[in-house]
Amino acid sequence: MSTHYRHDVVIIGRGAAGLALALRLPAHYRIAVLSKGDVKQSSTYWAQGGMAAVLHARDSVDAHVEDTLRAGAGLCHRDAVELTVSHSRETVDWLASLGVDFDLREDIDQTQSPEYHLAQEGGHSHRRIVHAADRTGGAIGEVLEQRARQADNIDLLPGRIAVDLVVNDGRCKGIYVLDEQKDRVDLFEAGAVVLASGGASKVYLYTSNPDGASGDGIAIAWRAGCRVANLEFNQFHPTCLYHPEAKSFLITEALRGEGAHLLLPNGERFMPRFDERAELAPRDIVARAIDHEMKRLGADCVYLDISHRDPGFVRQHFPTIYERCLEFGIDITQDRIPVVPAAHYTCGGIMVDSHGRSDVEGLYAIGECSFTGLHGANRMASNSLLECLVYAQAAARHISEQDLSSSNAKSPPPWDESQVTNSDEDVVISHNWHELRRFMWDYVGIVRTDKRLQRALRRADLLQAEINEYYSNYKVTNDLLELRNLAMVAELMIRCAIERRESRGLHYTLDYPELNPDPVDTILIPGNYWH
Structure with missing residues (x-):
């Protein structure tokens, strides 16, 4: 109860x-x-x-x-x-x-x-x-x-x-x-x-x-x-550790602040070609540069190198990264760190x-x-x-400063789950979960196009309908709630991206590469986009 x-x-x-x-x-x-x-x-x-x-x-x-x-x-x-x-x-x-x-x-x-x-x-x-x-x-x-x-x-x-x-x-x-x-x-x-x-x-x-x-x-x-x-505007952190066993481990930007260089597989620096600030350019520029170079070369990753700094300095200022990378056989005082961009901030x-x-x-x-x-x-x-x-x-x-008293207010009703049952179809959740995250990465990632965004919206609409039907018939679980919320937010992200017909900051589209002269926020209002 x-x-x-x-x-x-x-x-x-x-x-x-x-x-x-x-x-x-x-x-x-x-x-x-x-x-x-x-x-x-x-x-x-x-x-x-x-x-x-x-x-x-x-x-x-x-x-x-x-x-x-x-x-x-x-x-x-x-x-x-x-x-x-x-x-x-x-x-x-x-x-x-x-x-x-x-x-x-x-x-x-x-x-x-x-x-x-x-x-x-x-x-x-x-x-x-x-x-x-x-x-x-x-x-x-x-x-x-x-x-x-x-x-x-x-x-x-x-x-x-x-x-x-x-x-x-x-x-x-x-x-x-x-x-x-x-x-x-x-x-x-x-x-x-x-x-x-x-x-x-x-x-x-x-x-x-x-x-x-x-x-x-x-x-x-x-x-x-x-x-x-x-x-x-979804920020992709330029440098996450690229290793099959290193789940979601970020390599802080502070390494670049202390002189670390981004390198191609052949050891060549590339950031000076993209921005005069090189490795200290804002994250959207660095992430796009890495994405561009990886796609151009067909490379799985690029490399971050701070091995030219004093080893004692590196170990003292970056002990967590040093120890974590060492677990995967990477000594950052001597070795280059394999890195890729990853979604980081909303x-x-x-x-x-x-x-x-x-x-x-x-x-x-x-x-x-x-x-x-x-x-x-x-x-x-x-x-x-x-x-x-x-x-x-x-x-x-x-x-x-507010009056938080609710003594005179009628209490809300308790949760009603009298019309739902336990699910025997959890495979629906796992399948939709993977599909959602894959098409968001492929179609609503660092570089976008109208065609990709429309494809993503169609898939988001289908997933939303399926998830809402599932939600209406079965008891809620953590996985179901997270999937329901992620599908909703994915649709909102896609609709915002479709509305912005320019390239600005973290939103970069090949169809609208220029800046609009009068930028405005993209605001969505409930009621306009309800299913």
């Missing part, structure tokens, strides 16, 4: 955005943080390079803003960029006060005035990436999770998968959630629901993301009536304002599932962790 829970705030997602929000909310609020797993299953934990912040005297907020606007290829919202960047120093200070141990410079006396070691990454005009070796996301996530565990008002509930929101009279009243262990769907009623569920890169065959990045928040927000925007998402508010009252979205306007047509490296934390604070402040 299902259970009815009541909280002041329910948060979907246990990465940096969700945990930071929980910690920023008033201590007297009763908060539930629901997730598929713990913080180690989040994209936050997998983030290697670091977090962008203006921390050096030679750097400035204006410079960081301009770099972000330039990388975003004309589609960043300046107000969102300025909001995010202007809060970068206080965000770093807050994390440090919680116990995040960022790396310090070794070449100065730290006893007088501690100074962080700052890395440089593509698109940045200054060294401004604060980091904890090459596992910054893990360091941040572990501290946030530890603090959340110590808080008496926060319930951390893993093994939960969001199903659908409860919306009555235009207001979000809660959310239905699958308890995977107990095989039942519970109702979580709340004064505010916050989606911090991450991106949707699992829609592609090759991705750097953890398995849970299935677009759940975007899909359930769309079904609840929220607009989505700019989902055609730049579009649920439309929100500067407080993280969505179109539905009582529903917020923060982190990768949201669209704030920060990233534009191409996310600049290491801005995403900063966005998670800045908008977590903004949403917490706004929620704390």
